[in-house]
Amino acid sequence: xxxxxxxxxALLLGMLREGHSVGNMTACDLLxxxxxxxxxxxxxxxxxxAIRNDLIDEGKILRGKGKGGxxxxxxxxxxxxxxxxxxxxxxxxxxxxxxxYETITxxxxxxxxxxxxxxxxxxxxxxxxxKWKNPDICMVSVxxxxxxxxxxxxxxxxxxxxxxCFKVEGVFEAASHSVRAHRSYLVIQDRDKQRENSGAFExxxxxxxxxxxxxxxxxxxxxxxTYDTILDAQYQTPDPAExxxxxxxxxxxxxxxxxxxxTR
Numbered sequence: 001x002x003x004x005x006x007x008x009x010a011l012l013l014g015m016l017r018e019g020h021s022v023g024n025m026t027a028c029d030l031l032x033x034x035x036x037x038x039x040x041x042x043x044x045x046x047x048x049x050a051i052r053n054d055l056i057d058e059g060k061i062l063r064g065k066g067k068g069g070x071x072x073x074x075x076x077x078x079x080x081x082x083x084x085x086x087x088x089x090x091x092x093x094x095x096x097x098x099x100x101y102e103t104i105t106x107x108x109x110x111x112x113x114x115x116x117x118x119x120x121x122x123x124x125x126x127x128x129x130x131k132w133k134n135p136d137i138c139m140v141s142v143x144x145x146x147x148x149x150x151x152x153x154x155x156x157x158x159x160x161x162x163x164x165c166f167k168v169e170g171v172f173e174a175a176s177h178s179v180r181a182h183r184s185y186l187v188i189q190d191r192d193k194q195r196e197n198s199g200a201f202e203x204x205x206x207x208x209x210x211x212x213x214x215x216x217x218x219x220x221x222x223x224x225x226t227y228d229t230i231l232d233a234q235y236q237t238p239d240p241a242e243x244x245x246x247x248x249x250x251x252x253x254x255x256x257x258x259x260x261x262x263t264r
Contacts, residue, residue: 092162099221107224157181
């Protein structure tokens with residue numbers, strides 16, 4: 001590996017929990033297993049150190065003590081934490097899925113001119129093992145381009161966060177979905193327009209740019225007129241086998257049949 005990739009750095013970040021450290025050797029072994037599972041690539045110890053050192057240089061992780069040393073996430077700025085509203089985050093998220101799904105797959109997809117040939121479902125409850133395996137909402141779009149032979153399929157992944165939840169962990173979560181998604185979006189409610197005076201939001205926006213994650217802010221989940229696409233997601237090229245396996249495990253049979261029929 002000549003240069004650490006954004007995907008592998010996101011995978012290492014995704015293994016760390018705020019306030020907890022992990023030994024370098026443990027982190028190296030876990031990252032090696034994850035990359036082998038995802039890309040069928042075996043990284044060396046030197047590859048791990050390159051990934052780790054890049055993240056240290058970028059100010060995302062800290063070096064720690066212990067045998068062989070350890071790493072941990074850089075703790076958030078106290079002022080930024082005070083500006084976030086992520087208490088009981090999971091429960092608040094779940095209440096948003098239905099309305100956000102209807103808006104994203106309806107008006108948002110229509111504005112992007114991809115609604116007509118798209119198939120979507122809420123994937124948050126799928127039982128796929130591993131941290132951050134399931135985007136909250138997924139949409140497969142099958143398109144025909146004038147000068148490109150055949151049909152083009154794109155998988156969109158959406159990670160939904162509740163009102164005012166501007167924690168950067170959401171960016172890492174959305175970035176991890178690029179393993180199987182062509183475009184990954186972080187979708188956050190901002191009912192009270194907290195972002196206008198939020199240092200936490202500005203930091204989150206910068207992290208989205210760094211990882212190629214799209215950023216959508218909305219006030220009311222069912223009202224498309226309150227949705228603002230701050231950043232479009234950068235196009236990624238995941239392994240086709242990963243995409244196919246994810247669709248097989250995550251989409252219901254009727255949608256799988258429609259996707260299969262439309263892509264043929």
